[in-house]
Amino acid sequence: MNFDVVVIGGGPAGYVAAIKSAQLGKSVACIEKNIDKTGKQKYGGTCLNVGCIPSKALLDSSQRYYDTVKHLSGHGIDVKSVSLDLAKMMDRKDGVVTKLTSGILGLFKVNNVTPIEGTATLLANKAVLVKDSSGKETKIQAENVILASGSQPIEIPIAPWSENITDSTGALEFLTVPKKLGVIGAGVIGLELGSVWARLGSQVTVLEALDDFLSMADRQIAKDVNKEFAKQGLDIRLGSKVTSAKDNGKKVIVNYSTSNGEDSLEFDKLIVAVGRRPYSESLLSPDAGIEIDEKGFVIVNEVCETSQAGVYAVGDLVRGPMLAHKGSEEGIVVAERIAGKKAQLNYELIPSVIYTHPEVAWVGKNEQDATSAGLEIKTGVFPFAASGRALASDESVGFVKIVADKKTDTILGVHAFGPAAAEIVQQGAIAMEFGSSAEDLGLTVFSHPTVSEALHEAALAVNNEAIHIPNRKK
Ligand code: FAD
């Protein structure tokens, strides 16, 4: 078999690259090893199967449950009894996943991408060996290869996987709500999945080795987020480095050290969420000549070219944030370059979102990064407590913050913690992509009443022109 483009891995980086390449007129195969219980191929990778989608399905369901229990009475809605059907909640999540993963095969059909089942290994000269689930081997010759094998959770020797010590995948499938849940790592997964189970009734303790909370976020935002999560019942212990975790079959005993010495806690379940590593097992034969770094990432340049001409790598397998949209956009850039276009990705403007409630989101530079890069900046902040729509919906926690260049007024970063923060920051990202100044955004008409008005007011606040701020500087 010969193809213009062979994509290894059918996650958001790989399947998008495959579809785009086919749309640009190439003959394309996408090889994926993941199969379901019936032997049917499951595309979508981590994101659709065990990542973005199932976690958001549970975040949404658990928030509805939590709101019903905690907040409806404040709206004058008296619900007599509320009960949780966890099995049904899990079924709904699985249904969403199946709908989306099978949809990819439909997209392949429409776009003429050939799906191939099996584990692929790149050999020399862009030959690819595929071993399917029955053990049968096939060799494919490619003009171009796109490596997109993604990432896997990091297992740490001090807390090896067991019945009650799990990674994020296991934490999406608990059959009962753990009474006491421990989480190692206050990163994105720790906060999202910790929130899911806390809302459903677990007593959640998050142990984070670093002293700083959400070190990648704007400090002003991180401080408020930490306070709000504490109010929600998430016990986040910073400066707490886990030294061992033992599962005795019923409970998990976790030992950790802090600046005050050693401590220990007992949990029913423990989620280990200390990051992910690139997944390149069986991917590369030594004579393929692909360079990888000491952490296992395939080394690529700014347009995802590897050390071999015609071989590209995208998504979690390469440097940069491990985010689905970053991988998909890299897939598109590579497909376009293979087709002779001069595509590029603006790595400066990849938005990040933590889908807690409220959401935390940002794009571009935060205040501390801009300052330490020697930039002269000004900032504008607008609290949701002053937003009519946020108050009307009982969602008035948090704020929007804009960082702008002091002289040119160009927006350098948009940060939000609050209702629809992800959508608000996305608007900021569009504005920044077009080189917007804070004044430009301030001159834009925003619908009233929307929570997006907080972005408008934050833009006005950059130049001390906000209307609805009680403490505006004179
Ligand atoms: P993957 O999605 O990991 O896909 C790689 C695919 O390659 C897999 O299907 C694998 O089976 C296949 N494969 C591997 N090796 C081979 C081989 N040799 N042969 C054939 N097939 C192979 N990101 C966001 O942007 N937003 C979110 O809300 C979000 N939530 C997340 C929640 C959780 C719990 C987790 C774990 C991750 C989340 N992520 C989120 C991260 C996101 O899932 C990843 O960044 C994204 O899936 C990476 O895409 P990828 O295509 O590079 O790799």
Ligand code: NAD
């Ligand atoms: P992470 O890198 O976000 O957080 C890991 C945390 O664990 C860090 O804060 C680290 O200091 C801490 N840690 C490490 N070792 C520790 C120890 N021994 N004791 C205590 N704390 C320790 O990683 P993650 O949360 O596992 O997420 C993995 C990746 O998945 C992320 O890079 C993220 O991009 C992606 N993801 C994204 C989303 C999203 O976009 N909403 C959601 C989930 C996952």
